[in-house]
Every structure is written in structure tokens, then in C-alpha cells.
Amino acid sequence: MTAAVSPADIGSYWLASCDDDLTSRPALSGDATVDVAIMGGGFTGLWAAWYLLQNDPDLSIAIVERQFCGFGASGRNGGWCSPRFPINPAALTRRFGAATARAMLLVQQAMVDEVGQICDEEGIDAHFNPAGALTLARSAGQLPSLRQSFDAYARLGMEDGCELLDADRAREAVHATSVHGALRMRAGGTIHPGRLVRGLARALERRGVRIYEGTEVLQTTAGMHPALVTSGGTIRARRAVLLAGEAYLTAQPDYRRRLIPMASTIMLTAPLGAKQWEKVGWAGGECLSSYVHTTNYLTRTADGRILFGSRGAPYRYASDMGETALRENGNFGWIRDRLTEWWPSLDGVEFTHRWAGYLGIPRDWLPTVHFDAVRRIGYSYGYTGHGVITSAICARALAGLVTGRAPGPHAPYVRKQAPNWEVEPLRWAGIRFVQNAFLRMDVAEAAGRSPPPDASLAKYLGEP
Numbered sequence: 001m002t003a004a005v006s007p008a009d010i011g012s013y014w015l016a017s018c019d020d021d022l023t024s025r026p027a028l029s030g031d032a033t034v035d036v037a038i039m040g041g042g043f044t045g046l047w048a049a050w051y052l053l054q055n056d057p058d059l060s061i062a063i064v065e066r067q068f069c070g071f072g073a074s075g076r077n078g079g080w081c082s083p084r085f086p087i088n089p090a091a092l093t094r095r096f097g098a099a100t101a102r103a104m105l106l107v108q109q110a111m112v113d114e115v116g117q118i119c120d121e122e123g124i125d126a127h128f129n130p131a132g133a134l135t136l137a138r139s140a141g142q143l144p145s146l147r148q149s150f151d152a153y154a155r156l157g158m159e160d161g162c163e164l165l166d167a168d169r170a171r172e173a174v175h176a177t178s179v180h181g182a183l184r185m186r187a188g189g190t191i192h193p194g195r196l197v198r199g200l201a202r203a204l205e206r207r208g209v210r211i212y213e214g215t216e217v218l219q220t221t222a223g224m225h226p227a228l229v230t231s232g233g234t235i236r237a238r239r240a241v242l243l244a245g246e247a248y249l250t251a252q253p254d255y256r257r258r259l260i261p262m263a264s265t266i267m268l269t270a271p272l273g274a275k276q277w278e279k280v281g282w283a284g285g286e287c288l289s290s291y292v293h294t295t296n297y298l299t300r301t302a303d304g305r306i307l308f309g310s311r312g313a314p315y316r317y318a319s320d321m322g323e324t325a326l327r328e329n330g331n332f333g334w335i336r337d338r339l340t341e342w343w344p345s346l347d348g349v350e351f352t353h354r355w356a357g358y359l360g361i362p363r364d365w366l367p368t369v370h371f372d373a374v375r376r377i378g379y380s381y382g383y384t385g386h387g388v389i390t391s392a393i394c395a396r397a398l399a400g401l402v403t404g405r406a407p408g409p410h411a412p413y414v415r416k417q418a419p420n421w422e423v424e425p426l427r428w429a430g431i432r433f434v435q436n437a438f439l440r441m442d443v444a445e446a447a448g449r450s451p452p453p454d455a456s457l458a459k460y461l462g463e464p
């Protein structure tokens with residue numbers, strides 16, 4: 001049985017301010033039978049239960065969570081309700097055609113509104129701010145990416161939802177250093193993911209869903225009477241067993257190579273004063289980022305803090321996912337330096353929280369949603385850091401498959417499995433090469449130097 005991890009050990013500001021005292025729910029003790037048994041109390045598991053009940057309010061559902069609801073990426077993320085799909089619009093179009101790409105992006109945007117609406121209806125005060133998203137070019141080298149992104153949306157007839165800002169307008173929006181331009185997306189916004197995940201769990205309990213925390217799934221059995229064999233007893237399911245473990249699925253033999261756990265790291269400042277905000281700009285509180293290969297994501301919290309997220313600890317051999325490795329991750333100092341590089345006026349600002357978490361990356365960047373009606377096992381995973389909204393879309397599709405609703409025409413993520421990642425040590429060597437090359441590419445770009453000679457190989461291996 002995996003050792004219990006407390007919310008305080010994780011350090012996530014979202015868990016510390018989630019409007020809920022995080023008292024543990026009872027663990028399962030003894031056997032039970034329900035219609036649908038779900039492993040995982042993150043967004044995927046909870047949204048799956050939500051949409052199952054939308055489709056059939058009479059279903060009996062149990063959720064089994066090893067730690068507590070929101071323990072995983074759902075209680076640790078950057079708080080972006082992203083209008084973007086894990087695969088960028090140009091690659092989506094190339095892979096699935098313009099009609100599917102457009103439909104998928106519109107679904108993504110509509111789900112942002114739906115999540116906001118559900119929060120309103122369920123009384124979940126999740127600080128939803130539909131401010132849109134702003135991506136900055138912070139070097140001349142990033143400007144072509146800005147233009148290419150805009151063009152990709154325009155080719156899909158979605159140019160009304162986005163706007164290119166020249167350097168002056170971009171600097172007016174965000175007073176960071178080295179701003180050369182920006183792409184504004186009207187859709188999307190930010191949310192308090194801790195309040196959302198915990199509020200959603202409570203909303204489900206009000207509808208009769210049983211949630212067992214501190215209960216580890218040890219084995220899954222498939223067939224006419226599938227079951228979750230757990231540390232506290234066996235839950236048999238009349239209709240389906242669903243696995244919603246995202247990055248943590250890699251610990252299960254059948255899923256070991258279907259995705260990799262990738263760490264991402266966050267630092268959070270104390271609330272800034274009005275004078276500090278004047279120097280920072282960013283009055284709209286959009287989802288903020290720039291075009292770097294190592295990724296960055298910034299969120300303005302409702303109480304006026306800056307969340308700065310970026311690359312996490314290096315990938316560990318054989319997808320090892322140590323919590324200690326996250327806490328001892330050397331990137332906290334690196335992120336602190338990035339924040340003051342964006343806004344030198346924040347030099348010496350107090351950081352109150354720092355944490356990290358694991359997200360799941362499939363080999364081809366496309367999530368996977370599947371329900372095997374004979375084995376009665378279903379799963380949804382692989383959102384590559386865009387799971388706040390994508391998990392709801394995929395969980396809705398999964399719930400539809402369980403309750404006999406065919407997926408719509410534009411859902412390529414409904415498939416049996418993602419291609420496998422390479423075997424070790426090839427996987428480790430390839431991922432570490434890409435992580436290292438992306439960092440060198442960003443350093444070169446910021447310094448106005450040409451990219452390192454292995455940049456094309458890294459992009460080929462490391463981008464969708």
C-alpha cells in the first residue's frame with residue numbers, strides 16, 4: 001500500500017485555499033457493488049461521474065482514490081482553463097483535417113463556458129475568470145511562432161477569436177521586459193483548480209456518488225462483472241470500471257508505455273500590492289505565457305499573486321514518479337529567476353508556495369478515450385498539460401460510451417490506445433535529450449543566437 005501524502009507535504013496553494021478543510025473521506029472497508037466503479041479522484045474521474053449522471057441519473061457510482069480528491073495534477077496545476085487542445089491548431093489540421101481541427105477547438109472553447117456555468121449552478125466558488133489568453137513573443141525569434149499560430153487559427157476560420165498585438169499594444173497589456181508582440185485569444189480563462197476539484201467532489205456526493213479516499217486500487221478485473229480490487233475491499237461493477245489515473249497509470253503494467261509522467265513546477269508569490277501590479281501590468285489576468293520550448297504558464301490569482309509555472313524535474317528512468325523528487329526539484333530557483341527576468345521590479349518579492357506535479361504525455365500527444373464493452377473497462381488519459389478542460393471533454397466522451405452514446409464525428413481521441421513509448425533506456429535517453437535541447441534552444445533564442453545544431457532533431461522528436 002502506497003504511503004499517505006498530506007496536502008501540506010505537496011505544498012500546493014490551491015489545496016491550501018480550496019474552501020474545504022480536506023478532512024479525509026472514509027476509506028472503503030468491505031466489498032461493495034455499484035453500476036460504475038471509477039479509479040481516481042481527479043478531474044477525469046469526477047467529470048466521468050458527473051457526465052454519467054447527466055446521461056443516467058439513476059446510476060450508482062463509486063470513486064476510489066488512493067490519497068484524496070485533488071491529490072494529483074488536478075489539485076496542483078496552473079489554473080488555466082485553456083481554450084487550446086494538447087495538439088496545436090496547425091498540427092491538428094495536418095493530422096485530422098481542417099473540419100475536425102476546427103470542431104475540436106470549438107468544443108474546447110465551449111467546455112470552458114460549460115465549466116464556468118456548472119460552477120455557478122453548483123455554487124462552486126472557483127474564481128472563474130473568463131479573461132482569455134495572451135501569448136507573448138519575448139524575443140524577435142519568437143515572432144514567427146506568433147504569426148504561425150494566428151495563421152493556423154485563421155485557416156480554420158477562427159480569426160475572430162484571436163488577435164495579433166504589435167509590440168506597443170502587447171507592452172501596454174503586460175509590462176514585462178523584451179515584449180515584441182502578442183497573440184490574444186478571447187476564449188479561455190483561469191480558475192482555482194483546488195476549489196473546482198473539491199467542489200465537484202462535493203457536488204457528486206450530493207447526487208449520491210460514494211467517494212472512498214485513502215483506498216488504493218491494487219488490481220482491475222475485466223469481464224461481465226468487472227471489479228476494482230482495492231486495499232479496503234473489492235468493488236464490483238454491473239456496467240463498467242473506469243480508470244482515471246492519468247500520469248499515475250504508468251505504474252500499472254498494461255499502461256506502462258502508453259504515456260510518460262512529466263513533472264511540471266510552480267512558484268507562487270505573496271499577494272502583490274497595487275504599486276507592484278502597476279509595474280507588472282497584466283490587468284486582465286489572462287492565461288499568460290511566451291513562446292518558449294521549455295514552456296511557461298503564468299496565472300494571476302484572485303487574491304493578486306503571480307503563479308509562475310515551467311518545466312519540472314528531469315524525466316526519471318522507467319517513469320519513476322517519486323514525490324520526494326518533486327519536492328527536491330532544482331527548478332524552483334530557475335523559475336524564481338525567470339519571474340524577475342520578466343519583471344525586474346519584482347526582484348526580492350516573497351514566494352509563499354512552491355510545488356510540482358506529474359502530467360501524462362502520450363507518444364503522439366493525442367489523449368485516449370476508450371471503453372471496451374465486452375471487458376467493461378474504460379479509461380481516459382493523456383492531456384499533456386491541458387487537462388483542466390480537456391479532461392472534462394474526454395470524460396464526457398467516456399461517459400457517453402458507457403451509456404451507449406456514440407461519439408461525435410470529430411473525436412479522434414476515442415481510440416483503443418496511443419502508440420507505445422519506446423522501451424528503456426531508449427525512452428530515457430530520448431526524453432532527456434529533448435529536455436536538454438529545448439533548454440539550450442531557449443537560451444540561444446533569448447540571446448539572439450542561432451539555434452543549436454540539434455534543434456531540428458529535438459523539435460522532430462519533442463513536438464506533436
Ligand SMILES: Cc1cc2nc3c(=O)[nH]c(=O)nc-3n(C[C@H](O)[C@H](O)[C@H](O)COP(=O)(O)OP(=O)(O)OC[C@H]3O[C@@H](n4cnc5c(N)ncnc54)[C@H](O)[C@@H]3O)c2cc1C
Pocket residue numbers: 039040041042043044045064065066067068069070071072073074075076077078079080081082215216217218244245246247248249263264265266297309356357358359360381383384385386387388389390391
Ligand atoms: C504542475 C502542473 C501544471 C498544470 N497546469 C495546467 C493548466 O494550467 N491547465 C490545464 O489545462 N492543465 C494543466 N495541467 C494538467 C492537468 O492538471 C491534468 O491534465 C489534469 O488535472 C488531469 O486530471 P486527472 O484526473 O486525469 O489526473 P490526476 O489529477 O493526476 O488524478 C489522478 C488520480 O488518480 C489517483 N490514482 C492513481 N492511481 C491510483 C490507484 N492505484 N488507486 C487509487 N487511486 C489512484 C491519484 O491519486 C490521483 O488523485 C497541469 C499539470 C501539472 C502537474
